[in-house]
Amino acid sequence: MSLEKDINQTKFRNEHQKMMINLIYTTNWMTEKLKAVFDKEDITSQQFNILRILRGAGAPISTAQIRERMLDKMSDTSRIVDRLVTKGLVKKNVCTLDKRKVDVNITAKGKKLLEKIDVYEVKMDEVTSSISEAEAKTINKLLDKLRQ
Numbered sequence: 001m002s003l004e005k006d007i008n009q010t011k012f013r014n015e016h017q018k019m020m021i022n023l024i025y026t027t028n029w030m031t032e033k034l035k036a037v038f039d040k041e042d043i044t045s046q047q048f049n050i051l052r053i054l055r056g057a058g059a060p061i062s063t064a065q066i067r068e069r070m071l072d073k074m075s076d077t078s079r080i081v082d083r084l085v086t087k088g089l090v091k092k093n094v095c096t097l098d099k100r101k102v103d104v105n106i107t108a109k110g111k112k113l114l115e116k117i118d119v120y121e122v123k124m125d126e127v128t129s130s131i132s133e134a135e136a137k138t139i140n141k142l143l144d145k146l147r148q
Contacts, residue, residue, distance in 0.1 A: 003018065003021065003022045003025060006025065007021070007025060009021075030127070031045070033124070033127055034124070037117065037120045037123075037124070038117075041113060041116065041117060042087075043087075043089075043113070044080075045072075046070070046072055046075050046080050047080055047083065047084055047089075048117065049070055049071050049072065050066055050070070050077070050080055050081060050084060050090070051084070051089060051090070051106060051110050051113065051114055052114065053066050053069045053070065054066070054090060054104060054105060054106035054110070055106050055110075055111060055114055059105075060093065060095075060103035060104060060105040061103065061104060062095065062101050062102065062103060062104070063077045063078050063081055063102065063104060064077075066081070066104060081104055084110070087109075088107060088109050088110075089106070089107055089109055089110035089113060090104050090105060090106050090107060090110055091104070091105055091107055092104050092105075093105070
C-alpha cells in the first residue's frame with residue numbers, strides 16, 4: 001500500500017513533507033502492531049523495553065542506567081519500574097556501592113514473560129519480511145542520518 005492511499009492524500013508540499021508524514025504514519029502503524037502483543041500480556045511498550053534492558057544487562061542496574069538505554073527518552077522510568085515491581089516482574093534493592101541509589105533487577109516472572117513474548121518476535125519479523133537485508137541497512141543508515 002502507498003502512503004497516499006492509506007491516508008487518502010495525494011498532494012504533499014514536497015518529498016520532505018511526505019517523508020515526515022510517512023515516518024509518523026509508519027511509526028504509529030508499527031506501534032499498533034506491537035501494542036496488540038503487549039496488550040495480551042498486560043504490559044506497555046515502555047515496560048517491555050525496561051524488561052528487555054534488564055534481561056540484557058544480566059546484573060542489577062540503576063534507573064538512571066535504564067533511562068540511558070530506553071527508546072523513549074521522555075518516559076518516567078522510576079514510575080514505570082514501580083509498576084513492574086507491583087506486577088512482580090522486577091525487584092528493587094538498595095545499591096551495595098551507594099546506599100542512596102536503588103538497583104533494579106528482572107525477576108524470574110519477568111524473564112518468563114519475556115520468553116513468552118519472544119515467540120511473537122517471529123510474527124513481528126513477518127511485518128518487515130518484504131524488506132531485504134540490504135534495504136534494512138539502507139533504511140537504518142537514513143534514519144541515523146535524519147537524527148544527526
